[in-house]
Amino acid sequence: MSSENGRDPGERGEQLALIRETVRKAKAPRAKPRTWRGAALAGKLPVARVLVDKGAVHLDKLWDYAVPAAMDAEAQPGVRVRVRFGAGTGKVREGRREGGGLLDGFIVERIAESDYRGPLAALSQVVSPEPVLAPSLLALCRGVADRYAGSLADVLQLAIPPRNAKAEAERFPPPPPPPPAVPPLASWARYPDGPAFLDALARGGTPRAVWTALPGPHWPWELAAAVAATLASGRGALVVLPDGRSAARVDAALTELVGRGAHALLVADSGPEERYRRWLAIRRGAVRAVVGTRAAMYAPVADLGLVALWDDGNSSHGDTNAPYPHARDVLLLRAVQEKAACLVGDLGRTVEATQLVENGWARSLEAGRDQVRAAAPLIRTVDDREVARDEAARAARLPSLAWQTARAGLARGPVLVQVPRRGYVPRLACERCREPARCRHCAGPLEAPGGERAMECAWCGREAPEWHCVACGGTRLRAQIVGARRTAEELGRAFPAVPVRTSGRDHILDTVPDRPALVVSTPGAEPVAEGGYAAALLLDGWALLGRADLRAGEEALRRWLGAAALVRGQEDGGTVAVIAEPTLRPVQALVRWDPVGHAVRELAERAELGFPPVSRMAAVAGRAEDVAELLEAAELPPGAEVLGPVPLPVTDPGRPRRPGDPPVGEAWERALVRVRPGQGAALAAALKAARAARLVKREGEVRVRIDPPDLG
Known part of the structure; x- marks a missing residue:
């Protein structure tokens, strides 16, 4: 059957559909041509393999980009570039992305042909012709990323400082001076x-x-x-x-x-x-x-x-x-x-x-x-003879040994006083029930800033002038810890004719003159005395040794040695008084000045218990279900042992956040994974692969840290 004009109805419908499609395409906005279309590419090695500055572990690989001929001379391995990379939630393809933003990156190498068979996006810009990423630095950063289950981009951010155009534009510096002679020392x-x-x-x-x-x-x-x-x-x-x-x-x-x-x-x-x-x-x-x-x-x-x-x-x-x-x-x-x-x-x-x-x-x-023995000072402790003379010597914060050492040292020069904590009274508690004093707004610890000022919160800074204990209703407080400023005040009253100087986080002294003075310092902030200190007091040893940490004894001994090493040798009359339980191993190691023997015994105990550094460990933290899923999906080395998980303290809104703290208000758990010596690389690779797979699927956040410093 035919229509009036003799054409078949089906043929006429196809023509109308073709006309409509042609009109639709004509009205549609034309896409802008891509940078790799119509532009001449480099004739030799036209493909650049780029490390994009994107720290996620599932993007930790090289991406191929086309090198325009105009950038051929400057786009050399090691230089900084900017490239178009995917942003948002779209699909990412190697070297290509519909849309996306510009990201910084580094050219790692130039190659003749890419494994990716589709069209490649081109380099957008060569930021600087300075080759800042040398092969040796790249190999080092790659090794660090693999050891710590991290991404290469994250390590490069730590290794290469931000660019400064003014510094790059300066003239090439002169060559180094000739090698010096070996100095006799x-x-x-x-x-x-x-x-x-x-x-x-x-x-x-x-x-x-x-x-x-x-x-x-x-x-x-x-x-x-x-x-x-x-x-x-x-x-x-x-x-x-x-x-x-x-x-x-x-x-x-x-x-x-x-x-x-x-x-x-x-x-x-x-x-x-x-x-x-x-x-x-x-x-x-x-x-x-x-x-x-x-x-x-x-x-x-x-x-x-x-x-x-x-x-x-x-x-x-x-x-x-x-x-x-x-x-x-x-x-x-x-x-x-x-x-x-x-x-x-x-x-x-x-x-x-x-x-x-x-x-x-x-x-x-x-x-x-x-x-x-010739270089170290004389180390004195509160021993049995001291207790026989002073029954309260073991419990006193400043026993008679400390006063005698300070008084004798001030007759010959400056005296160093090491206090574990800064501030005035950084920790307070109820005098009746010993409940820690906390802020009613954010539950942070209250501290006494000194002087006429009222108590205030260490987290939010609010004052607490009318505090009372929530456990027993008491209104009187006692000091749990005495800080450096309170110690300086007490010593100043005891020695009114002697100047007292403090050195801590807020104000660190580099040196002090060789004349009588009391120098109160926190660990690590001790100034150097010209000619050495005549004496030193190491106070509140219990605060260092009593920490629930695998390294408490080692850390206490390290801090004591750092302070005692600034004191004159025993031949010159240098004396150090350490106020701590004298029978403990770190105290005895200080008395003998035998850090090597202490470390050997610590290592032997770690080996017996299977603790680092004899074993390798990784900490996995996140919500309970996320930690369990990652550990189940990870292909851990044979014999790997999972310890935990245990709940982590919930981060309070008013508390200052530290690196690694859970998000505010979220209940997180942490598990430790322990492997035998020689399996550390396999452990890091397994956890990194499992975490990358979760990121691709956009599953819950899990943090992985190899060799965590704190196992508590």
């Missing part, structure tokens, strides 16, 4: 193997040592001598210290030994522009030695011959940003990758450093007992 002769260690560095060797330094002011110059010996061999050196004050001491010693221009100081106080300028001088080869704090462990030193770490037990060496690497592990990894010498030094000895000696990776570098 008599203090290294106090160690039987000290001269041999320096000689090996000067000859281009790669010795590895765990160094227990003698007390006194010599260790900065001894570290500087090790750096100078390495420079004499034509190689570079890197020294990482826990804080800017100790870095400044080594910087001054190294300047005295080799002069200016041979090394750079990398500390946070330098400011972002100056820090980046110095970092560029290191990368360009104008500086061969680096002294700095934690972030300096990634410094791009050319031809690295020595990595050195001072005070590896200090918590400042642990990064507070994901994936939370520790400077000791980073430097050990760097020493292996770059075939450099390694020196782990401290006044004491950590169990991790002791394990390096026990398994033969490093040799112990320490002085003989005669040298120790």
Whole structure:
């Protein structure tokens, strides 16, 4: 059957549909052409493999982008670029994304052809032609990310400082000065193997040592001598210290030994522009030695011959940003990758450093007992004879031993008083029932700021002038802990003719003159006295030893050694009074000045109980169901043991949040996963893969931390 005009009705319908589709396409807005369409690409190696600055572990891989011909010369491996990358909730394809925003990244390599068969997005911009990501730095960051179950992008954010265009535009720095001569330093002769260690560095060797330094002011110059010996061999050196004050001491010693221009100081106080300028001088080869704090462990030193770490037990060496690497592990990894010498030094000895000696990776570098007795001060405790004279000596905060030591020391010079806590009375409790005093608004701890001011909350700052105990109704308070300012006030009343100075977080003194004075300090903030302190008081030892922490004894001994090492030697009359239970192992180790023996016994107990560093551990935290699902999905190494989970304290809204705290108000749990030695890499890989799979599926948040510092 046909229509009136002789055409088939079906054919006419198809034509009408074709006309409608043509009109619809004509009215529709045309898509903008992609950057890779119509633009000439680089003729040789037209594909760039880019590490995008996106820290999620499921995106921890390289992405392929086309290199426009206009960017061919500058788009070299190691430079910073900007690329179009997916944002929002759309699907991500390798190297391609419909829409998306611009992200920073680094070109890792240039290749001839991509494995991805679809069209590639092009590089949007070469931010700078400066090749800041060298292959050695990339390998180091990759190793750190794998060890700590983190992403490479997160590690690069810690390793490479933010760009400063003004610093990059400056002229290329001059070449480094010629290698200096090996400086003669008599203090290294106090160690039987000290001269041999320096000689090996000067000859281009790669010795590895765990160094227990003698007390006194010599260790900065001894570290500087090790750096100078390495420079004499034509190689570079890197020294990482826990804080800017100790870095400044080594910087001054190294300047005295080799002069200016041979090394750079990398500390946070330098400011972002100056820090980046110095970092560029290191990368360009104008500086061969680096002294700095934690972030300096990634410094791009050319031809690295020595990595050195001072005070590896200090918590400042642990990064507070994901994936939370520790400077000791980073430097050990760097020493292996770059075939450099390694020196782990401290006044004491950590169990991790002791394990390096026990398994033969490093040799112990320490002085003989005669040298120790000559350099260390006399250590006195509240023993039985003291108790016989003063029955309240064991319980008193300042027994007669402390007063006698302070009085005798002030006759000869300054006296150091170490107090574990800062503030006036930082912790208060009900006098009747010992219930801790807390704020009625946020439940934070109340503290007495001193003077005429009323009690206030340590979290929200609100005052509590009319406090009463919620448990028994009492209105009288007692001090649970006495702070540094209250101690200074008490000592000032006891010695009215002697000046009292304080050093703590709010105001840290660098040095004090060699004249009678009382210097009250918190641990780590002790100023250096010219000529050394005549005496020292180590108060409130129970506050350090009584912490529910696996490292309580080790940490207490480390802090005591740091303060006692500033006191004159026993031959010069230096005396230290430690107010703690004298029978405890850390106190006895201080009396004998035997940190190595203490660390060896601690390591043996850890091995028997299966605790780190003999075993490897990971902490998995999140909501109960999320933790259980991740541990069930993870392909853990054979023999892995899951401890817990246990509930974590709920984060109160008014409390200052610390890194790793759960979200405010959420009930989280934490489980510990323990594996045998040698399975740490497999544990990190399994947890990282399981966490990445959850992120792809957009399931609940789970935090993973390898080698957590706190197992409580």
